[in-house]
Each structure stands twice: as C-alpha cells, then as structure tokens.
Amino acid sequence: MSGPRLIAASAIEDVAFELTRQAAIVIPKDYSDGIKAMLETEENELSKFVLKAMVENWEAAETDRRAMCADTGLPRFYVKAGNEAMVEGGFVALEKALRRAVARATSEVPLRPNRVHPLSRADHNNNVGIRAPEIDYSFEPEADWLDLTTVHKGGLFGTDYRMLFPGDGLDGIKKFFLDVLVQFGRRGLACQPAIIGIGLGGSKDTAMTIGKQAACLRIVGDRNPDPKIAALEAELKALGNSIGMGPMGFVGTSMVVDCHIEVAHTHTGGMPMSVHAFCLSSRRAVARLRAGGKVEYRTDPAWFTSYHRREGVE
Amino acid sequence: MKEIRLKAPVQPEDLAKLEAGMVVYLDGVLYTGREGLYRRVLDEGLGPPVELAAVSNVNFHCSPAAAVRPDGSYQVGAVTATASFRFSKWMSRWFDVSGCRMIIGKGGMSEEDYRQHFVPNGAVYLTTVGYGTGALLGRGIKRVRSVHWLEELGIAQAMWIFEVEAFGPFLVDGDLKGNSLFEIENRKVNAKLTDAYAGLKEPALRRYGETTSRRDEVI
Incomplete structure (x- = not known):
C-alpha cells in the first residue's frame, strides 16, 4: 500500500545507501572548519603537519570519491520520526531497508566489513549481523517527516x-x-x-x-x-x-x-x-524524508531538540 | 621537517638515513599482514602463502576498505593502518621468518620493543599520520598484485600485495638507533602533565587498574 501521506520503504533504502556513502567519503563542514581553525593556532611543527595531512586527506577523499579512512567504523542509524510520520510497511520495513542499504554500501562504496561475531569472529562481509546496524529512535511532536542520520564511528x-x-x-x-x-x-x-x-x-x-x-x-x-x-x-x-x-x-x-x-x-x-x-574521520550524514518523496540532505542531525531534552511531566 | 622518498623493498643503507620524526614516501612493493597472518605462520606453523623475501621486506599493519568485484578483480578504496602495539609479541620471530625490515602501522610500538626486536634485526618502524589518511594512502596504491588467504582470513585480515607510488605520508617512529618519536613526545607531554591536573581533588572511590601513574601508557 502506498499513498500521499506515506514515506516509501524503497526511498528509505535509497536514502540510507546515499547517506552511508556520503558519511564515508565527505567530512562534515563544521568539523573540517573546526580543524582548519586549529591549524591557525597550533604552533608545534609535528602537530601542524598532522592537521595539514588530514585536511589534504579529506580533499583527496572527496575528489576521488573514496572513503576518507579505511577503518570505516561501525555503520549505525538514528531515526527521528515525526509523530505524524507514516512509513510504508511500518517500522519493520524501515529496519529491513536500513539493513539492506548497509549491506549494499559495504560492497559498492566499498566499506570495510568490520562487523564480526564477538566470539567466533565470523564476518558476513556486509556489516550486517546481530544488532548490526544499531538503530536508535527518537520522536518529534507536530511533524510528519522522518530524519535519518547515519554515524560510522571507529x-x-x-x-x-x-x-x-x-x-x-x-x-x-x-x-x-x-x-x-x-x-x-x-x-x-x-x-x-x-x-x-x-x-x-x-x-x-x-x-x-x-x-x-x-x-x-x-x-x-x-x-x-x-x-x-x-x-x-x-x-x-x-x-x-x-x-x-x-x-x-x-x-x-x-x-x-x-x-x-x-x-x-x-x-x-x-x-x-x-x-x-x-x-x-567524524562520519555523519543526515537526510529528512517527506511523504511524496522529497529528500533534503544535511550534516547537522538536530537530534537534541527541546522535546528530546524535555524535563516536565507533559 | 625532513622528507625522504624510498624504494620498497628497502635497502639497509636507506634505512640508516632514517631518523625519528622524518617524513617518508614509498615506491615499490609491500604487503599487508596483521594478527591473522602472524597467527597462521608463527603460531600454527603454516608456511607463508608466498616466498616473502622475494616479494618485499615491508609489512604494512593494515586492513584496506576493499571489495572483490564479480569478475575477480579488486577495488581498493581507502587504506589505513591498525594499532601495532598489539603485535609486538610476534615481531622478533616475524623478522626471522620473513626477512622483513620495515613495519608500517598505527601508533608505533614501545622503545623497548624497538631496542629488543627491531634494532638487532636492522628494522625500522613507520607510523601512518592522523589517523588515518586513508584516501591519500588509497591514491598511492597503483595495483593489487595479488591477495592471499582471502578465504581463510577475510578481506580485513588477508595478505594483500600492493604496488605503490608516492605512498604516504608516513613518519619515522622507530629508527635504527632505537629512538621512538612517540616516546620522545610522551616525555615532553609528561613534563607538563601535573599542571593540567593542578588543584583537582581525588574522587571518593578509586578504581582497580593496572597502573595509577599518569606517566604510564595504557597500551
């Protein structure tokens, strides 16, 4: 079933794939600006050399469209759903879409297949497994969009x-x-x-x-x-x-x-x-999905809303 | 900062020129290898998958972000080192078995490791920068010559043989005199560490720990 108010599961998979690729390749501007500001104040020669190399590395990653770091971390998602948002197939469909996106991105970006079973160390070679990728949820009142954030932390x-x-x-x-x-x-x-x-x-x-x-x-x-x-x-x-x-x-x-x-x-x-x-390699990427297929990409997750930090009973 | 470009396999006279803190770029051939390779060759006694001395004497502690394409060719994206201190127990035997003379990795090993295992074998240690300059290092890989034990060890732990050009930057951590750049810097940091903690009282509950000295490293 699909309709004008539903966010399509296929759109979620496509956006999650794109976010996974973006996060691996493109350093968020706030972070690179922060490092460039540190380059202005850092006086130690070795430390300056390291910061310069990192800036060059981010430029190489973007130009070549390759991951900025080969330890591509553990891909995971943060989902903030508007209270009025409806997902085609429900949240089970959303979770399946996210798992498929990670598996596809692992071979196509490529990402390093970091995820292994903790005891057997068996690797599915797709970064998917038991509780992987992690998916965390938060909700927002009076909204009908879905914010999807991926983070790949080392x-x-x-x-x-x-x-x-x-x-x-x-x-x-x-x-x-x-x-x-x-x-x-x-x-x-x-x-x-x-x-x-x-x-x-x-x-x-x-x-x-x-x-x-x-x-x-x-x-x-x-x-x-x-x-x-x-x-x-x-x-x-x-x-x-x-x-x-x-x-x-x-x-x-x-x-x-x-x-x-x-x-x-x-x-x-x-x-x-x-x-x-x-x-x-602070890998994060964000997109807002709306019913009807509109997608807006950004790098600020805006996760900690005033509702998220609420203190009172109501 | 002093910068030098070396050919791999590396020659003893080139290694003698290296001093802790120099910037190095490499051209030639090297191979990846970490605990998976060391365990199989050194602990389980399996023969190396290729005659190492004939391939290269440069061992990179690395797992590439790579994929095997359906046609069997390889796509290498980014390349970054993994923390080397975990492998120090294998180093002496590895130098014996492989003829390796240069280790590239992340974060170095201890000065003691360099003096016990590296210097007697004429070997040096280079660290990646950052970490990690995965995209820059990925650019430096011109060709995957072959991959060994891919099935047995997986993409991350398999032995990849790379042909490289202007591969770097790396910093010399352990030179042939047994110096460690990291430990030289640690000593300078330690000298000022007390100031950072000045005036802060101890918490009520202490923790179990293997060290209570902030001058010690936890590696």
Missing part, C-alpha cells in the same frame, strides 16, 4: 565510563575528563583532535548513550541550551586543549575540536559519567 579507543559521586563535584568531572584524554591521547589512539561527548547522569547505560550521542550527533560550535552546561562545555574544551598534547600524542594544543555535554536526571547518590571521542 571503535577501539577514546571511550570510558566511571561512577562518580555527588561529593566528587566538578573536580571529579574534570579529572575523569583529563584521565580519558590522556590515556587515549597517547600516540593519538583516540584519533584526536576529536569532538568529545560527555554523558552525565541517568542510569549507567543512559550515561553511555547520551555521551556518545553528544559526540556524534551535535556539530562543532553547538552549545547546550542550559547556560551552566554550556559554560562547562567551553571550560572543558579549553582544559583539554591546555594539557600540552595534540594530534598523535605529539606536543601541541589541538586535542578537543569541541566538547558537548548531555545530562539526564540520575540517582540521588551517584553521578555516572561517560566520555567519548568522535575521531578525525
């Missing part, structure tokens, strides 16, 4: 979690933030300068989730609407860049291209915190 280094306590206060937050940057910044294992996302509060899994989303779904230059959180974002960004460590762990001042903090109400006795680094 996997191994740059993320950590810690249970702090209320008495640890801002010192505890700053200290753990520095710990993560220092431990994963050595030799550049976090592939910095990175967008650093911090999750504060919630239950433990929420702290991990919102921290990762803060890194991957907010753009360079964005600030949390809560002025106190925004001030802490700016303070931590400056703190990270004052460690004396830069790209590849060389001496430098280019560590944090931006810092984003997301919070969730948490247990009165605790202050869980997560830190995530979205690397020099």
Whole structure:
C-alpha cells in the first residue's frame, strides 16, 4: 500500500545507501572548519603537519570519491520520526531497508566489513549481523517527516565510563575528563583532535548513550541550551586543549575540536559519567524524508531538540 | 621537517638515513599482514602463502576498505593502518621468518620493543599520520598484485600485495638507533602533565587498574 501521506520503504533504502556513502567519503563542514581553525593556532611543527595531512586527506577523499579512512567504523542509524510520520510497511520495513542499504554500501562504496561475531569472529562481509546496524529512535511532536542520520564511528579507543559521586563535584568531572584524554591521547589512539561527548547522569547505560550521542550527533560550535552546561562545555574544551598534547600524542594544543555535554536526571547518590571521542574521520550524514518523496540532505542531525531534552511531566 | 622518498623493498643503507620524526614516501612493493597472518605462520606453523623475501621486506599493519568485484578483480578504496602495539609479541620471530625490515602501522610500538626486536634485526618502524589518511594512502596504491588467504582470513585480515607510488605520508617512529618519536613526545607531554591536573581533588572511590601513574601508557 502506498499513498500521499506515506514515506516509501524503497526511498528509505535509497536514502540510507546515499547517506552511508556520503558519511564515508565527505567530512562534515563544521568539523573540517573546526580543524582548519586549529591549524591557525597550533604552533608545534609535528602537530601542524598532522592537521595539514588530514585536511589534504579529506580533499583527496572527496575528489576521488573514496572513503576518507579505511577503518570505516561501525555503520549505525538514528531515526527521528515525526509523530505524524507514516512509513510504508511500518517500522519493520524501515529496519529491513536500513539493513539492506548497509549491506549494499559495504560492497559498492566499498566499506570495510568490520562487523564480526564477538566470539567466533565470523564476518558476513556486509556489516550486517546481530544488532548490526544499531538503530536508535527518537520522536518529534507536530511533524510528519522522518530524519535519518547515519554515524560510522571507529571503535577501539577514546571511550570510558566511571561512577562518580555527588561529593566528587566538578573536580571529579574534570579529572575523569583529563584521565580519558590522556590515556587515549597517547600516540593519538583516540584519533584526536576529536569532538568529545560527555554523558552525565541517568542510569549507567543512559550515561553511555547520551555521551556518545553528544559526540556524534551535535556539530562543532553547538552549545547546550542550559547556560551552566554550556559554560562547562567551553571550560572543558579549553582544559583539554591546555594539557600540552595534540594530534598523535605529539606536543601541541589541538586535542578537543569541541566538547558537548548531555545530562539526564540520575540517582540521588551517584553521578555516572561517560566520555567519548568522535575521531578525525567524524562520519555523519543526515537526510529528512517527506511523504511524496522529497529528500533534503544535511550534516547537522538536530537530534537534541527541546522535546528530546524535555524535563516536565507533559 | 625532513622528507625522504624510498624504494620498497628497502635497502639497509636507506634505512640508516632514517631518523625519528622524518617524513617518508614509498615506491615499490609491500604487503599487508596483521594478527591473522602472524597467527597462521608463527603460531600454527603454516608456511607463508608466498616466498616473502622475494616479494618485499615491508609489512604494512593494515586492513584496506576493499571489495572483490564479480569478475575477480579488486577495488581498493581507502587504506589505513591498525594499532601495532598489539603485535609486538610476534615481531622478533616475524623478522626471522620473513626477512622483513620495515613495519608500517598505527601508533608505533614501545622503545623497548624497538631496542629488543627491531634494532638487532636492522628494522625500522613507520607510523601512518592522523589517523588515518586513508584516501591519500588509497591514491598511492597503483595495483593489487595479488591477495592471499582471502578465504581463510577475510578481506580485513588477508595478505594483500600492493604496488605503490608516492605512498604516504608516513613518519619515522622507530629508527635504527632505537629512538621512538612517540616516546620522545610522551616525555615532553609528561613534563607538563601535573599542571593540567593542578588543584583537582581525588574522587571518593578509586578504581582497580593496572597502573595509577599518569606517566604510564595504557597500551
């Protein structure tokens, strides 16, 4: 069944394929502008050399239409559905379309088939498997569109979690933030300068989730609407860049291209915190699909809407 | 910064010119190999799929974003190294078996590894830049000469033999004197690390850990 108010499943697959290709090849402008600004202030010769090489690499990726990094990360999707949006075949059809798009993009872009079974290490060679690609949902009132965001985050280094306590206060937050940057910044294992996302509060899994989303779904230059959180974002960004460590762990001042903090109400006795680094190949791409087939591409996921961060009962 | 262009397979006199921190580009032939290859050859005792010494003495710790086309040819997109420190336990035996004299990878190994395994074998370590300049390195690959153990190890772990031109940039991390660029830089960073933490009190609950010194690396 299809109709004027339905978003076609075939359109979702085509858009998801295109997003997957875009994310792998084209660095988002906010991120490359952020790195170019760091090139202006970085004084260390080695660190400058690394940043210049990365800028040249992004240009080569776009010109040649090849992936910017061969570790093409773990493709996943964030779906924000307007409350009035209707998908042809329902959300099961949407999920099938996303899985098909990832399998096709893996051989056609090509992407590296990174996804393996955790124990047998068996590889389907298509980046599809158990809970892969991950699909997360969010909803938006009074809207009939579907926002589709893909993120391909690299996997191994740059993320950590810690249970702090209320008495640890801002010192505890700053200290753990520095710990993560220092431990994963050595030799550049976090592939910095990175967008650093911090999750504060919630239950433990929420702290991990919102921290990762803060890194991957907010753009360079964005600030949390809560002025106190925004001030802490700016303070931590400056703190990270004052460690004396830069790209590849060389001496430098280019560590944090931006810092984003997301919070969730948490247990009165605790202050869980997560830190995530979205690397020099910050792969994200976004499209808005509307009934009737209209598609608009962009790079800002606009995931954290005021509805998404709502605080009250209604 | 000093820049040099070398032919691969590499010659001992060329390797002697390399100093930690130099920029290197390569022309010639090299092969990829990581834990899949090391396990099969060194742990399981299978003979290498080709006579390595005849192919090249440059081993790239890499998994390409590549696909095998329906006609059997290969499409190589981006090429990026993987973190090398995980492979240090195999290095000495690998140099023996393969005649390898240059490792290219991500992030280097420890100065101790260089002094124990690399210097005695006349081998150097180059690191990729960034990481990773996958598109620039992809451009430098002119031809896939062959792929070995594709079925057994998969695309990411198979042994790819590449013909390359102006392949880089790389930075010399481990030179023949046993210097490590990363560790030289680490020492400079460590000297100022206390300042970054100045005035911050310890959290109430400590964590289990293998090190409590911030001067140590966690690799």
